[in-house]
Amino acid sequence: MRGQPRILINTPEIELWRGGLLRARSNFDARALARARHVLRRKRDGQYLAVDLPEGLLALVPHLRREPGLDAALDAIDAPPSHLRAGIEHVRELPLDRLEERLHALGLDGEYGERTGLELVAEPDWLAFAGFDRYRRPLWLHVEAARAWSHLHDAALRDGIVLEAISGYRSHDYQLGIFERKLARGLGVEEILTVNAAPGYSEHHSGLALDIGAPDEPPAEESFEGTAAFAWLRDNAEGFGFVMSYPRDNPHGIVYEPWHWRYQSG
Structure with a gap:
């Protein structure tokens, strides 16, 4: 290597x-x-x-x-x-069977997906280093999303706009850990689902999604909508392959997330 x-x-x-x-x-x-x-x-x-x-x-x-x-x-x-x-950038998906077993133990079989219209998201078998996020943590993304994020970020800078990555890839196990810790504190599954996506159903698992912020703005808050950074993304992100996954009144019942953008190839 x-x-x-x-x-x-x-x-x-x-x-x-x-x-x-x-x-x-x-x-x-x-x-x-x-x-x-x-x-x-x-x-x-x-x-x-x-x-x-x-x-x-x-x-x-x-x-x-x-x-x-x-x-x-x-x-x-x-x-x-x-x-x-071989130097080929093909990405394969990890199997979902282990995740499905653990979701069953939480009482989250197919009903959650049917109710929200969301599908289980597989993890890639490798991810590309895409620089560092706001907190100086390594940012991991699907290789195509990493390349597109670099182009998007640099284009915004040329227009005087600073875009900050808040988070990218997150594993199934990371999300399951959140659930397990909250269950241990006595919260119920439905209560947790009001603030956390069910493990396996987050676009972040794919490495294709990232949360974007602006300097001096709190992360993952609706107030991001009022920033120059959001206005630039609204007008330009699609040209780089990024779309906002959860606009207002989206069919999945997920709260409005102006900070959450997903790369879609092709």
Whole structure:
């Protein structure tokens, strides 16, 4: 993988980050991350599990070998997707069966999709580095969306408009973790669904959607509609392949989100 663009290799339960992109959480982490070729990061809670060093794998958690999904992650280190090795930018989707099992456990079978008109969204097997978001976190997007976002951002700058990425790709496990933590606090599923999309139904899972903000504006607030940044997006975003997914009175019953834009190829 040396010499290739920075990418996130995605397996069902573990992400493989290139070294140098994650923030150290301790002195031990800092020393390990500084030398890492890859970092194995649990998707559910962001825990750093191990680093791939030139001399071998260094565990960062006890009982690493018991970690669910470890074998698939190690296979991805040893043999990254053939289309990446060949320099081809084709993106494949991860299977949905594991997600469907967990949705069933939450009582969210097909009824939620039927009620909202939303479909389950698969995760890509790899994502492209698209710079950093407002909070200096790495921004991961589908490779086509990453390229389009770069063009969109630069065109806005030429017109004197600053667009800030708030968030891009989010995993199924990340969204499931939100649900599990709120359930543990005693909230019911329907109550959680009033403020959080059901896991698997967010466009962010695809890497094709991102939330956009403007300097000095709070993130993901309807007030973004009144900014020069939004006015520019309204007039220009479609020319770069981006559309606003959830306008007012959208058929999915999702609140108006002027900050949420999705790239659609072709």
